Amino acid sequence: xxxxxxxxxxxxxxxxxxxxxxxxxxxxxxxxxxxxxxxxxxxxxxxxxxxxxxxxxxxxxxxxxxxxxxxxxxxxxxxxxxxxxxxxxxxxxxxxxxxxxxxxxxxxxxxxxxxxxxxxxxxxxxxxxxxxxxxxxxxxxxxxxx
Numbered sequence: 001x002x003x004x005x006x007x008x009x010x011x012x013x014x015x016x017x018x019x020x021x022x023x024x025x026x027x028x029x030x031x032x033x034x035x036x037x038x039x040x041x042x043x044x045x046x047x048x049x050x051x052x053x054x055x056x057x058x059x060x061x062x063x064x065x066x067x068x069x070x071x072x073x074x075x076x077x078x079x080x081x082x083x084x085x086x087x088x089x090x091x092x093x094x095x096x097x098x099x100x101x102x103x104x105x106x107x108x109x110x111x112x113x114x115x116x117x118x119x120x121x122x123x124x125x126x127x128x129x130x131x132x133x134x135x136x137x138x139x140x141x142x143x144x145x146x
Contacts, residue, residue, distance in 0.1 A: 008113040012120060014102065024104035028053075028060045031127055041126035045070065047093060048118045048126040059103035064118035064126070067093035098123070 014024060031039070032053040039050040045068065052063040073086040073094045086094065098117035102109045111120055118126070 010111045010113070010120065012109040012111065014104075014107045014109055024102075024107060028102055028104055029055075032060060039127075043122045043126055046122070047095075048122055049095070050127070056101070058105060059101055062100050062102065064098045064100070064123055065095035066098070066118040066122075067095035069093045 031050075032055060036049070036051055039053065041048050047067050047069060049065045050062055051065060052061065054061045071094075073088070074083050075086055076083050088094070096117035098111060098113055098119075100109055100111040100123070111123070113119075
């Protein structure tokens with residue numbers, strides 16, 4: 001039997017607030033150049049990271065992962081009906097993925113949610129937060145997905 005997965009797709013127009021229109025190609029190229037360990041942000045106790053930022057033909061494919069380090073994760077065994085706690089390392093969390101494509105030239109983005117994951121409200125600020133060394137990005141990108 002085919003597995004049914006609920007997905008939600010939202011479309012956005014990228015824009016910076018209170019300043020001239022930035023060069024979005026440069027912003028996302030700089031974001032893609034940051035190492036994965038620098039593309040992690042803490043937003044209100046929830047960690048959001050960007051393990052994949054890949055250049056595609058006319059834009060970028062980005063995966064955002066969201067997870068709460070304080071959440072107790074349980075594993076439910078469907079064959080036995082038993083539940084057990086997960087044993088993650090101190091620097092590991094279970095996450096939910098969100099995928100999106102940004103097309104800088106048309107100033108558009110499409111975000112795909114599978115069940116739950118990082119929401120648009122947190123994606124822009126998380127990109128800005130994880131891009132501290134690029135002050136220009138931090139100022140411009142924080143409102144992109146607002």
